[in-house]
Amino acid sequence: MQLKQIGIIRSPHKQAAGTPVQSALATGIEGTIEIFPQFAPGLKDLEGFERILLVYWFDRATELQLTVIPYLDTEPRGLFATRAPCRPNPIGLSCVRLLEIRDRILRVADLDVLDNTPLLDIKPYIPSFDAFAAKRIGWCENAKGNPAVADGRFETGRNPSRTSR
Amino acid sequence: MQLKQIGIIRSPHKQAAGTPVQSALATGIEGTIEIFPQFAPGLKDLEGFERILLVYWFDRATELQLTVIPYLDTEPRGLFATRAPCRPNPIGLSCVRLLEIRDRILRVADLDVLDNTPLLDIKPYIPSFDAFAAKRIGWCENAKGNPAVADGRFETGRNPSRTSR
Numbered sequence: 001m002q003l004k005q006i007g008i009i010r011s012p013h014k015q016a017a018g019t020p021v022q023s024a025l026a027t028g029i030e031g032t033i034e035i036f037p038q039f040a041p042g043l044k045d046l047e048g049f050e051r052i053l054l055v056y057w058f059d060r061a062t063e064l065q066l067t068v069i070p071y072l073d074t075e076p077r078g079l080f081a082t083r084a085p086c087r088p089n090p091i092g093l094s095c096v097r098l099l100e101i102r103d104r105i106l107r108v109a110d111l112d113v114l115d116n117t118p119l120l121d122i123k124p125y126i127p128s129f130d131a132f133a134a135k136r137i138g139w140c141e142n143a144k145g146n147p148a149v150a151d152g153r154f155e156t157g158r159n160p161s162r163t164s165r
Numbered sequence: 166m167q168l169k170q171i172g173i174i175r176s177p178h179k180q181a182a183g184t185p186v187q188s189a190l191a192t193g194i195e196g197t198i199e200i201f202p203q204f205a206p207g208l209k210d211l212e213g214f215e216r217i218l219l220v221y222w223f224d225r226a227t228e229l230q231l232t233v234i235p236y237l238d239t240e241p242r243g244l245f246a247t248r249a250p251c252r253p254n255p256i257g258l259s260c261v262r263l264l265e266i267r268d269r270i271l272r273v274a275d276l277d278v279l280d281n282t283p284l285l286d287i288k289p290y291i292p293s294f295d296a297f298a299a300k301r302i303g304w305c306e307n308a309k310g311n312p313a314v315a316d317g318r319f320e321t322g323r324n325p326s327r328t329s330r
Binding site: 002 | 188247258299
């Protein structure tokens, strides 16, 4: 199972410190995505979608840790119960707003990804496939000082460290 | 960028024909996920989440096609505007309901994945991070005979071919 880079994500986030931990916390932050020429024909029809899912490689993730202290918490949690990038397969997911496609450059907003991150895939975001109600959100229910985890809206959300997301 | 398998997905879907194209179309269909022993400590705290995102490898995907005719449509569309598995990186995403974890076996529902699919990652599904309203859904808005694409509810959804999802 070998991956190939299909493009590159360019963002204002030059380093982990200060990068939002989720696109839901990055409202309005814009960036661009360059799709390599050989994959550009796959972009046809994409512009009709308001949001797209970016699948990318956490190329600056720290080494695998099976328990982590999440940014939103103070206790060690199982890695798979968190969005931390130090995963067995450091694959990141972000749902961003698609503003425009020109040739093979996408302009997007709500971008929480580090500059120069390798892109692996783009999928259209379709609420009937991707948006689910889920009342039980485990340890996040008790994430102190982060009421928005439960509310669905964040007022602040700058990440002092991208160790966890 | 080399992937490692962290577990295996076991489902009643033995072949592409008849497999639902999305977990939203697989309501109630149960399966199990075995996490390999070395990754089991990462499962701690996961059981508190109602839904989880499975990241997996479409190991039976056909070769890359940059335009496809989606199951929900009759016209060729750009690959990245579809969920077809014949991608440059055949990575699949499913949001399933987590019913129970026993040791390193997860029992899940709403499973749209083929039996014996290699698992790459599990992430907790957190609506405030993952559920977005998106009114514009491109070609899906016109997907004839599939009113539920817009409504968010499917009455039927068996896939005659898993070429597209």
